[in-house]
Structure formats: C-alpha cells, structure tokens
Amino acid sequence: MNPVLVMGPILLLFVVLGFVTMAILFERKVIGWIQMRPGPNRVGPWGILQTVADVLKLLIKEDIIPSKADKPLFKLAPAIAFIPAFAVLAVIPFTESLQFSQFAVGILYYLAVSSITIIGILMGGWASNNKYALLGAMRSAAQMISYEIPLVMSVVGIILSVGSLNLVEIVEAQKQVWFIFPQFLGFAVFFIASLSELNRTPFDLPEAESELVAGYHVEYTGFRFAFFMLSEYVYVFAMASLTTVLFLGGWNAPFGLTMIPGIVWFVLKFLLIVFSLFWIRATMPRVRVDQLMEFAWKVLLPVALFNILLTAVLQEVPYLDFLYRL
Amino acid sequence: MKSEDEKKEAPRAKARPSKRPVTKKEEVPLEPSPKQPVLDQYVTLIKGAVGEQAVSESHxxxxxGHLPTIVIRKEDWLATARYLKRSDELSFDYLQSLAGVDYASYFEVVYVLLSMSTLQKVMIKVKAEREEASVPSVSDVWAAANWNEREIFDLFGIEFTDHPHLKRILLPDNWVGYPLRKDYEPLDKEV
Amino acid sequence: MLRTEEMLLNVGPQHPSTHGVLRLVVKIDGERIVEVEPVIGYLHRGTEKLAEDLNYTQIIPYTDRMDYLSAMTNNYALVHAVEKMMGLEIPERADYLRVIVMELNRIASHLVWMGTYLLDIGAMSPFLYAFRDREQILSLFNELCGARLTYNYMRVGGVKWDAPPGWIEKADAFVDYLLPQMDEYHGLITGNEIFVRRTKGIGIVSQELAIQYALSGANLRVSGSDWDLRKKEPYSLYDRFQFDVPVGKNGDLYDKYLCRMQEIVESLKIVKQAIDQFPEKGTIMGKVPRVLRVPEGEIYTGIESPRGELGCHIVSKGKDKPWRLKFRRPSFYNLQILPTLLVGESISNLVAILGGIDIVLGEVDC
Structure with a gap:
C-alpha cells in the first residue's frame, strides 16, 4: 500500500485538529476584539493554549448519559455527526499537488456526504430524551435540509460554466477570473446558505442558547460534546475550503503573484472566509425559525435559480461568454 | 423583648382611637380639603348606583395628598367595582395598587384606583373579618388584580371568592400559615 | 392535517433568557405556544414582612435588593413616601443629587435591558457595548457611595454622601460622552433587518389591554399612552426640567426598544439640566429627628422607576417601624400580561416578548 495514502489522511486529521484548536481561539479573540475586550489570555502566551486546556477539560470530564436516554443512539450520534465532517475533506484540493482524491463528482460527493451529519444531530436530539434537544434537532434537520437546496443550486452556475463536477477542474478554470465575479449571485447565495449549513449566527437556531438552552447537544458532556463541537469546526474548515475552491480560485494566485506558493494563497483566502464567519457572528442577531424557512424558500432558492438562468443566457452573449464558458 | 413590646402596645392601642378624633375635629373645620367635594360626589354616585348601604365610611x-378614601361594604364590593370601572363619570380603569393590611382585629384590602381619562385617584378599602376572611375577587374587572389577589391570599390568607386561579403565588404550595398576618409564628424564630 | 401531541415544556427557573429565576410552564404544539403559566416566588425573601420589624432607615438597604438594576429609584420610593408622611423639607442640593443618581440609574438600567434583550435575540456584541457604558455609571456611583449595585444611598430627609470634589464634572462629562454614543447603538441595532423583523409587529399590546393589566413604564407608553409619573404627578424636582415622554405607536417590541432608547436620551437631558442647576453649596441632610417616628396614617406614593410605577404603600401607627409596608413592584404587574401575549406565538417569540417586558425577578418576587 502506498504509504502516502495511509499517512496523508492521518496528517490531515492532525492539521484539521490543529486548525480547530486555533480556530476556536481565533474566534474568541476576534469576537473579543470586536467587543473591545482582550479575549482569552491566561493559558499560555496570548492565550494560545486556551483551547487545548478546554479540550483537555472536556476529555477528562465524567461521561454522563441521562438515565432515560436511548443509550446506543446517544453514544452513536456524535460519531455519526463527526465522520462525514472529516470524510468530506477527501475531495478538497488544497494545491495542485496536495489533494487526496480526484473525484469526477467532487461537489456532489461533498454535498451528499455532508448531509449525513443531520442524521447524527437528529439522533443526538432524539436520544437525549430532552425537549430542548428534540426541538433543536428538529429545527436543525428542517434548516439543513432546506438550505441544502439553495446551496446546491448556487453551485450549478459554476458547473454550467466549467462543465465538470471535479473540484480540481473547477479551480483550474479560475486561472484568469475567480468565480466570485461572474457568479456573484451564486456566491452570495452560497455564502448565506453555507452559514446556515454550519449553524452559525445569524442561523444558529438549532443551538440558540437563549431560546433552546443549547439545542440538540444540551445533554451531552465531556468528549461526546467535544465531538459535536469538533464536527462543527471541521465543517467550518471544510466549508471555508470549499468556498475558496469554488469561488476564490483555490490555490490560484491573484495579479500573477505566482512566486508566492499556492498553499499560501489558499490559506489566506481560506482565513478570509473564516474571519468573515466570526465577524458575522459578532454582529448579527439570530433570525426566527419561520423567517429562516421563508428566507430559504422565498429568497435564496429563486435567486439561485435566476443565477442558473443568467449563467445559461450569458454563455450565449458575445464578449461575455469567456466568463461563462471555460 | 417581643412580649414586652406587646404589653406596652396593648394599652396604647386602646388609648389611640379616643385621642385621634379629637385632633381631627380640631383640624378639619379649619381647612376643608380641596378634594372634599370630589369625595362627596363619589360617595353619592356610588350610593346612587349600588345602594345606600354600600359606603360604610369615607374621608x-x-x-x-388629599386622597379621597372610601370604605366599601364587602358584600357590595364587586358591584361597586364594576360601577367604578364602567361608569362614564368615574371610569377608574387603572388599578394602581392593591395591598392587604392586617389591623390585628380585622383585615383590610386597599385598592388605589386611577382614571386614565380624568387623572383622578381614589383609595377604596374593603374590610374583612379575621376568621375565614374573604373578599369578592375583582380580577375580571381589572385584570391586574389577578396576581395581586393571589399574593394577598398567599401572604394574608384572605380568600378572594370567584377568583379564577386562587393559589399561592410567592410561597410554595405546601407552606403553612400566612406570613404577613400579625400573629404569624415563623418556623424558625431565629431568622 | 397532521395531528400532533401537545408538549409540556419547562422554561426556567434556570434558563439563560428568563432573566433570573422565573419559571414558565409552557404547553406547546410543535413550536406554537398553547398555554403559559408563569411560576414565580423563587426569589421571595419576605421584604415586606422583614420591614415590619425594622425602622425606616434599616429598610432602605432591603429596597436595594428588590430591583437590583435600579436601586436608586427603589431607595427613593421608600424615603419619598416616608418624607411625604412626615412632611419633611429636603435640602435642594440633596434633591438635585437624588435626581441625578436616579436618572443615571435609569440610563444604566435601560442599557442593561438593551444589552440583554439583544442577547436574547441572539446578538452578542451590543451587550458588551452596553456594559462598557454602564460601567462608567457604576464607577460614578462607586465614587459617590462606595457601592456599585446596592447603593443604600438615600436617607429620609436627604442623601447619605455629598458629591466628592469633581464628581459633578465627571457626571457631566459622562452625559457628553453618552449622547453621541447613542448613534453607535442605533447604527448597530436599530436598522438591522434581522432585529427589525424579529421585533416589529410582535407582542403587540393595545392601550386598552395595557391599562386593563395596569402596565406601567415603557410597557404602557408603547401603546400610545403618555403616562409618566415624572410628568403626571411630579415628585422631587421633576417639574423643573424640560424633557419629553417618548410614546410608541404600535405597541410592539420594536416600539419598546425605541421608547427605551429615547428614554435614555431624555434622562441624559434631565441629568444635564440638573447638573447645570446644581447648587454650589448646601447641606445634604434636612432637619430630621433622631428617631424617625412616622405619624399615624396611611399613604400611597408612586414614582417612575425604569420599569414603571414603583409604588410604596405605608400604614403607620405612629411608631418608628411601619405597621405595614407594601411595594407596588412594576415588574410584578408587567409580568402578569405575559400569558396573554404569548398564546399563539412561537417559542422563538417567547424569549423576545418576555425580554421586551423588562422584568427583574428580585422585584417580581420581592
């Protein structure tokens, strides 16, 4: 067996775990700055070990399962929520050489596998035998299924332009122009829908702590809770990577600055997306559940459909077709 | 300490009623209150609408701040309350305050009513005897009375007849006794 | 149509958005609320019973703990009632100090409301901005009376502490700081589409309903009534100041927000005027007997606390302790309407409507 194939994913797992620790710290720092406070700064220099301490605390905590919970489901749910989050990373091309599998249907794989997480969340909410958890899980299921549709639809414009579902080919098609410009509508829809898929503010209803206390993971403690948190942040990693790949040109350098390696560009673009997620979280209130549904079906979906139509029409327009037929 | 206080209090309490009317008689004729005509009007209106017997006292x-105060007989209270709220001349639509008072020999429920249109205020008192105290509920006249009556029931043990949901509100349901009564014996005297 | 079973949901007493130890037993059908029963009393300390064994000065610290977000107005409610019964003259300087601290406390209280309300709706940052500004008020109070929350500042006949040198200037600087700062809040919140959509047209209280439930404060004023005791029954020095009473049009949550934000501005105006008129010299305690014996009688006085009409009903038998002391707590009255407002709403609106009432459980339970 190829040692790279074996070691690669393990290495990636550590990279992702490292990212998650840093992302949580970064999120707390960013929100701290926005709210004019220093953020965590006690553990290690600049609070750099704060998340490590937090994770350590979660890992050594007593493992509590409510006595009335559905025990097998309760134990299974965090794993089911986490595995797809990690599995989707397989298709993300980080640079020309740093990629794990060249799927012909990369996008489809990502979108299909990521929706398995909903089952984990639903299971966790149901198995907890807690009303808040159940409400959170139901909201979560409704929300994620609803927002998956505009999410998929917003990508169709890119697929039409590139003529491929392969993520590597999509990146290579962005050598001249990133898709954020010709597909701006698609990007807007994609970004909003991805916020919702990630359960992040302003769409953090499933775990709305001021309404549902903590939503689906209210009964979870210790490492099981850590798994839910982990899958959430791995999804942040995955979704930010996907946005980079689809709309920001992946590893392609802007302004012909090719002397800087592609991975640096990828990381920079990726961090920009991650930062905007945190930024939005610190600024926005939460939408209401019915408004959330309304927004998905009445605003995002029509806009995404219009984007497909626009792309198809513009492919036939002379002088503009170079943007839409790659 | 406490028993001493009580001893002292007992003769004084008797002495007071005889003293007070004297001072009042001296003052009142000297400077009649500017609100006296208002009070007289209220009393006549209530007597006319509900009956002569309804008003047992007024001052x-x-x-x-020269607040007209009317003591209503408890049997006529509900009818009077409805009249006070609905009549066009009075229209006391706002229940400003509702308090229970234990006067050791009887209870009093004190309503401060306000009219949002005329900005007039009136204090209504309804007396209840200490044994099996009960006063008609006015929670369907002023919705605000609902919880207040529950509170008075909770702390004084005054029954509000026809209250939709009369149960303890501040104290636990299994609490014994009514703390704001003057003869209340706390469970733990040290507290 | 799918028939679903109703579910009993227990909200509180330990829930992030019940603002203390309020418990709501909610019957829901899906996410629709069918029935609500508030359960209160978790913070009942028997203030009114305790007061019967305390002399009037000793009761003042107990009032601090009722509405702990606005202890100054609570202090004032008690001392005002006692002073009125005893017919005491208050030195002007003390009266001005009282008005300044009461209005500053109103601002602090409204800032806390604004911050926590946005937190309920899911926005984090306004909470911290609000606390940053409230912190300055607390520092001012700290300097004035040594406490940040339970001030125990007022006494029958005056106030306990005179303003330290430079305090008035600091208060003045704070007013000049906060007025433009309000724009920041409006920029952050008022125009936010999500906030507007979550509050506009939600939890509407008609004027008739508000009066029926004897609501007071902003809860009553949003419905169109301009009932403000500072205007209608001026106490203290309020007849000397120019200020407006903000009134809502629709009676919804958005109006409540705008109303309270405008009240901050009006309070700032009052503080500014009070500072301008502040007497250079003078005593802070009037002539008060060493033992406060309130003449026999009964009184009810109401003042405008940040939450509404805070009344104090005293029955005195001529002793140094009250025979009966009753507080009309605005939160207690305002909370009563909650079940009426909630039926038919969704769970997400529960938090928004409850937060809009602005309750303090220390006051509800007394």
Missing part, C-alpha cells in the same frame, strides 16, 4: 387622606 380624605391628607398625608397622601
């Missing part, structure tokens, strides 16, 4: 409360 002006000078300390409280």
């Amino acid at each position: 002006i409360n000078r300390e409280a």
Whole structure:
C-alpha cells in the first residue's frame, strides 16, 4: 500500500485538529476584539493554549448519559455527526499537488456526504430524551435540509460554466477570473446558505442558547460534546475550503503573484472566509425559525435559480461568454 | 423583648382611637380639603348606583395628598367595582395598587384606583373579618388584580371568592400559615 | 392535517433568557405556544414582612435588593413616601443629587435591558457595548457611595454622601460622552433587518389591554399612552426640567426598544439640566429627628422607576417601624400580561416578548 495514502489522511486529521484548536481561539479573540475586550489570555502566551486546556477539560470530564436516554443512539450520534465532517475533506484540493482524491463528482460527493451529519444531530436530539434537544434537532434537520437546496443550486452556475463536477477542474478554470465575479449571485447565495449549513449566527437556531438552552447537544458532556463541537469546526474548515475552491480560485494566485506558493494563497483566502464567519457572528442577531424557512424558500432558492438562468443566457452573449464558458 | 413590646402596645392601642378624633375635629373645620367635594360626589354616585348601604365610611387622606378614601361594604364590593370601572363619570380603569393590611382585629384590602381619562385617584378599602376572611375577587374587572389577589391570599390568607386561579403565588404550595398576618409564628424564630 | 401531541415544556427557573429565576410552564404544539403559566416566588425573601420589624432607615438597604438594576429609584420610593408622611423639607442640593443618581440609574438600567434583550435575540456584541457604558455609571456611583449595585444611598430627609470634589464634572462629562454614543447603538441595532423583523409587529399590546393589566413604564407608553409619573404627578424636582415622554405607536417590541432608547436620551437631558442647576453649596441632610417616628396614617406614593410605577404603600401607627409596608413592584404587574401575549406565538417569540417586558425577578418576587 502506498504509504502516502495511509499517512496523508492521518496528517490531515492532525492539521484539521490543529486548525480547530486555533480556530476556536481565533474566534474568541476576534469576537473579543470586536467587543473591545482582550479575549482569552491566561493559558499560555496570548492565550494560545486556551483551547487545548478546554479540550483537555472536556476529555477528562465524567461521561454522563441521562438515565432515560436511548443509550446506543446517544453514544452513536456524535460519531455519526463527526465522520462525514472529516470524510468530506477527501475531495478538497488544497494545491495542485496536495489533494487526496480526484473525484469526477467532487461537489456532489461533498454535498451528499455532508448531509449525513443531520442524521447524527437528529439522533443526538432524539436520544437525549430532552425537549430542548428534540426541538433543536428538529429545527436543525428542517434548516439543513432546506438550505441544502439553495446551496446546491448556487453551485450549478459554476458547473454550467466549467462543465465538470471535479473540484480540481473547477479551480483550474479560475486561472484568469475567480468565480466570485461572474457568479456573484451564486456566491452570495452560497455564502448565506453555507452559514446556515454550519449553524452559525445569524442561523444558529438549532443551538440558540437563549431560546433552546443549547439545542440538540444540551445533554451531552465531556468528549461526546467535544465531538459535536469538533464536527462543527471541521465543517467550518471544510466549508471555508470549499468556498475558496469554488469561488476564490483555490490555490490560484491573484495579479500573477505566482512566486508566492499556492498553499499560501489558499490559506489566506481560506482565513478570509473564516474571519468573515466570526465577524458575522459578532454582529448579527439570530433570525426566527419561520423567517429562516421563508428566507430559504422565498429568497435564496429563486435567486439561485435566476443565477442558473443568467449563467445559461450569458454563455450565449458575445464578449461575455469567456466568463461563462471555460 | 417581643412580649414586652406587646404589653406596652396593648394599652396604647386602646388609648389611640379616643385621642385621634379629637385632633381631627380640631383640624378639619379649619381647612376643608380641596378634594372634599370630589369625595362627596363619589360617595353619592356610588350610593346612587349600588345602594345606600354600600359606603360604610369615607374621608380624605391628607398625608397622601388629599386622597379621597372610601370604605366599601364587602358584600357590595364587586358591584361597586364594576360601577367604578364602567361608569362614564368615574371610569377608574387603572388599578394602581392593591395591598392587604392586617389591623390585628380585622383585615383590610386597599385598592388605589386611577382614571386614565380624568387623572383622578381614589383609595377604596374593603374590610374583612379575621376568621375565614374573604373578599369578592375583582380580577375580571381589572385584570391586574389577578396576581395581586393571589399574593394577598398567599401572604394574608384572605380568600378572594370567584377568583379564577386562587393559589399561592410567592410561597410554595405546601407552606403553612400566612406570613404577613400579625400573629404569624415563623418556623424558625431565629431568622 | 397532521395531528400532533401537545408538549409540556419547562422554561426556567434556570434558563439563560428568563432573566433570573422565573419559571414558565409552557404547553406547546410543535413550536406554537398553547398555554403559559408563569411560576414565580423563587426569589421571595419576605421584604415586606422583614420591614415590619425594622425602622425606616434599616429598610432602605432591603429596597436595594428588590430591583437590583435600579436601586436608586427603589431607595427613593421608600424615603419619598416616608418624607411625604412626615412632611419633611429636603435640602435642594440633596434633591438635585437624588435626581441625578436616579436618572443615571435609569440610563444604566435601560442599557442593561438593551444589552440583554439583544442577547436574547441572539446578538452578542451590543451587550458588551452596553456594559462598557454602564460601567462608567457604576464607577460614578462607586465614587459617590462606595457601592456599585446596592447603593443604600438615600436617607429620609436627604442623601447619605455629598458629591466628592469633581464628581459633578465627571457626571457631566459622562452625559457628553453618552449622547453621541447613542448613534453607535442605533447604527448597530436599530436598522438591522434581522432585529427589525424579529421585533416589529410582535407582542403587540393595545392601550386598552395595557391599562386593563395596569402596565406601567415603557410597557404602557408603547401603546400610545403618555403616562409618566415624572410628568403626571411630579415628585422631587421633576417639574423643573424640560424633557419629553417618548410614546410608541404600535405597541410592539420594536416600539419598546425605541421608547427605551429615547428614554435614555431624555434622562441624559434631565441629568444635564440638573447638573447645570446644581447648587454650589448646601447641606445634604434636612432637619430630621433622631428617631424617625412616622405619624399615624396611611399613604400611597408612586414614582417612575425604569420599569414603571414603583409604588410604596405605608400604614403607620405612629411608631418608628411601619405597621405595614407594601411595594407596588412594576415588574410584578408587567409580568402578569405575559400569558396573554404569548398564546399563539412561537417559542422563538417567547424569549423576545418576555425580554421586551423588562422584568427583574428580585422585584417580581420581592
């Protein structure tokens, strides 16, 4: 067996775990700055070990399962929520050489596998035998299924332009122009829908702590809770990577600055997306559940459909077709 | 300490009623309250609408900014309340305050009513005897009375007849006794 | 149509958005609320019973703990009632100090409301901005009376502490700081589409309903009534100041927000005027007997606390302790309407409507 194939994913797992620790710290720092406070700064220099301490605390905590919970489901749910989050990373091309599998249907794989997480969340909410958890899980299921549709639809414009579902080919098609410009509508829809898929503010209803206390993971403690948190942040990693790949040109350098390696560009673009997620979280209130549904079906979906139509029409327009037929 | 206080209090309490009317008689004729005509009007209106027997006492409360004060017989209270709220001349639509008072020999439920249109205020008192105290509920006249009556029931043990949901509100349901009564014996005297 | 079973949901007493130890037993059908029963009393300390064994000065610290977000107005409610019964003259300087601290406390209280309300709706940052500004008020109070929350500042006949040198200037600087700062809040919140959509047209209280439930404060004023005791029954020095009473049009949550934000501005105006008129010299305690014996009688006085009409009903038998002391707590009255407002709403609106009432459980339970 190829040692790279074996070691690669393990290495990636550590990279992702490292990212998650840093992302949580970064999120707390960013929100701290926005709210004019220093953020965590006690553990290690600049609070750099704060998340490590937090994770350590979660890992050594007593493992509590409510006595009335559905025990097998309760134990299974965090794993089911986490595995797809990690599995989707397989298709993300980080640079020309740093990629794990060249799927012909990369996008489809990502979108299909990521929706398995909903089952984990639903299971966790149901198995907890807690009303808040159940409400959170139901909201979560409704929300994620609803927002998956505009999410998929917003990508169709890119697929039409590139003529491929392969993520590597999509990146290579962005050598001249990133898709954020010709597909701006698609990007807007994609970004909003991805916020919702990630359960992040302003769409953090499933775990709305001021309404549902903590939503689906209210009964979870210790490492099981850590798994839910982990899958959430791995999804942040995955979704930010996907946005980079689809709309920001992946590893392609802007302004012909090719002397800087592609991975640096990828990381920079990726961090920009991650930062905007945190930024939005610190600024926005939460939408209401019915408004959330309304927004998905009445605003995002029509806009995404219009984007497909626009792309198809513009492919036939002379002088503009170079943007839409790659 | 406490028993001493009580001993002292007992003769004084007797002495007071005889003293007070004397001072009042001296003052009242000297400077009639500007609110006296208002009070008289209220009393006549209530007597006309509900009956002569409804008003058992009335006076002006000078300390409280010449507040007309009317004592209503408890049997006529519900009818009077409805009249006070609905009549066009009075229209006391706002229940400003509702308090229970234990006067050791009887209870009093004190309503401060306000009219949002005329900005007039009136204090209504309804007396209840200490044994099996009960006063008609006015929670369907002023919705605000609902919880207040529950509170008075909770702390004084005054029954509000026809209250939709009369149960303890501040104290636990299994609490014994009514703390704001003057003869209440706390479970733990040290507290 | 799918028939679903109703579910009993227990909200509180330990829930992030019940603002203390309020418990709501909610019957829901899906996410629709069918029935609500508030359960209160978790913070009942028997203030009114305790007061019967305390002399009037000793009761003042107990009032601090009722509405702990606005202890100054609570202090004032008690001392005002006692002073009125005893017919005491208050030195002007003390009266001005009282008005300044009461209005500053109103601002602090409204800032806390604004911050926590946005937190309920899911926005984090306004909470911290609000606390940053409230912190300055607390520092001012700290300097004035040594406490940040339970001030125990007022006494029958005056106030306990005179303003330290430079305090008035600091208060003045704070007013000049906060007025433009309000724009920041409006920029952050008022125009936010999500906030507007979550509050506009939600939890509407008609004027008739508000009066029926004897609501007071902003809860009553949003419905169109301009009932403000500072205007209608001026106490202290309020007849000397120019200020407006903000009134809502629709009676919804958005109006409540705008109303309270405008009240901050009006309070700032009052503080500014009070500072301008502040007497250079003078005593802070009037002539008060060493033992406060309130003449026999009964009084009810109401003042405008940040939450509404805070009344104090005293029955005195001529002793140094009250025979009966009753507080009309605005939160207690305002909370009563909650079940009426909630039926038919969704769970997400529960938090928004409850937060809009602005309750303090220390006051509800007394």
